[in-house]
Amino acid sequence: MPTEAMWSIGELAEHAGVTVKTVRFYSDSGLLPEASRSAGGHRRYGPEALDRLRLIRSLRALDLPVPEVGRALEQLLERDAALEDVIAGHLRELGTRMTALRWREAALRLLQDSAPQERADRLRLIGSVTTPPDTTALARFWRRWLPPRLPARLVAAIVDQAVPQPPDDPTPAQVLAFARLHAFVSGDCRGTDRGQPAAHRAGPGFRPAVLYDGLREAHQLASAELVAQRPPRPGGALDCFVAAYAGAHGSPDTPDFRRGLSRRLAADPRIHRYWQLAAELTGPGVPTLGANDTWLCAALDAQVAADQPAATAPDPDSDSTPAPAPAPAP
Structure with a gap:
């Protein structure tokens, strides 16, 4: 030159x-x-x-x-197209940083709007959660809660559906819901039953894969009922739900079995609390396993209550021990 x-x-x-x-x-x-x-x-x-x-x-x-x-x-x-990889990577990193900032902002608003006597407890709750939030503890809860020797395909599918994804732009209420959910699943769950309800515990002849395969089908049917805005009721979804438990335990589907199943599921406050907090995080109108589970349990309870006057025989499957007290909300 x-x-x-x-x-x-x-x-x-x-x-x-x-x-x-x-x-x-x-x-x-x-x-x-x-x-x-x-x-x-x-x-x-x-x-x-x-x-x-x-x-x-x-x-x-x-x-x-x-x-x-x-x-x-x-x-x-x-080649110009190679720049797309750099841009895409930087966008992902920037998105993560912006999500973290939104969660911090919502957390600060939560503390600002809290009553003075609530702030210390809420500060401890949200202080234990990373930003952006990590769902590892929630996935660990489900892997611990599910029965042992469950096929890996079922474990992966259940964890994927049961763990709610935190929103990128949360409200203060959603920050509080996730913090409570994180504290809830991080709590100790001691005992040989791993915190599971009696209907999910291993026993002679118990087949967990049969139970969870059947529950997946029942949840799909219940989801259709929820989308159609139908109230909990007898029908194909409830029958499939009960059949999953009956088949897993090698029991016939009888009125006595349904009454016993209703009692055993109602005696498990832990999973119901999880669904309640998950629903607060995801917000109304979002199809979740928790919404399906609540609908199915309500349908079972309603049918059992409707048939109660005709029930005279004792339930041979009922637990002899009293139901545990509900776990306190974190």
């Missing part, structure tokens, strides 16, 4: 509208190599350096770190 077509560092800075210090920084970083040196050892740049410098400044304006800018520039020399 002829010498007259070359620019000094000051001339390049003037054309680009930046300081000499900025040009020198990008040159020293390897992002803006000079074309040559003058006889006195001064840097010289060709006109193409102006476009490169403008690209560097545009990428830096997007808050890309200097190493990321260098990789993006190298890719741009080969």
Whole structure:
């Protein structure tokens, strides 16, 4: 390139509208190599350096770190589409940071709007939750709660559906609901029954895969009932629900079995509390396993109550021990 077509560092800075210090920084970083040196050892740049410098400044304006800018520039020399990977990665990182900021803002509003006597407890609750929130503890709760030796495909499917995804832009109420849910599942769940209701515990002849395969079908049917806004009622969804328990325990589906199942499910406050908090997090109108479960249990209870006057025989499957007291809300 002829010498007259070359620019000094000051001339390049003037054309680009930046300081000499900025040009020198990008040159020293390897992002803006000079074309040559003058006889006195001064840097010289060709006109193409102006476009490169403008690209560097545009990428830096997007808050890309200097190493990321260098990789993006190298890719741009080969093909423009390569920049999409850099942009997509930075968008993901930026989205995570913005979600964290929204959760922090909602948490601060929650504390601001709380009564003075509530603030200390709520501060402890939300202080134990990361931002953006992590659902690992919720998934761990379900893996601990589900029966042992359940097929991995069922465990993965159930955990995926049972763990609610926190919203990207939460309300203060949703922040509180997630904090309570996180504290709830992080609590100790001691005992050989792993905190499960009697109807889910392993026993002689118990087949957990039969139970959970049947429950998945029952939940699909109940979801259709909920979408149609039908109240809990007898029908195919309830029959499938009861059949899943009966088949897993090797018992016939009889009125006595349904009465016993209703009592055993009602004696498990832990999972019902989980569904309540999950519903507060996801908000109304969102199809969830919890909404399905509540509908099915209500349908069973309603049918048992309607048939109660005709029931005289004792329930051979009923638990002899009293139902545990409901777990306190965190």
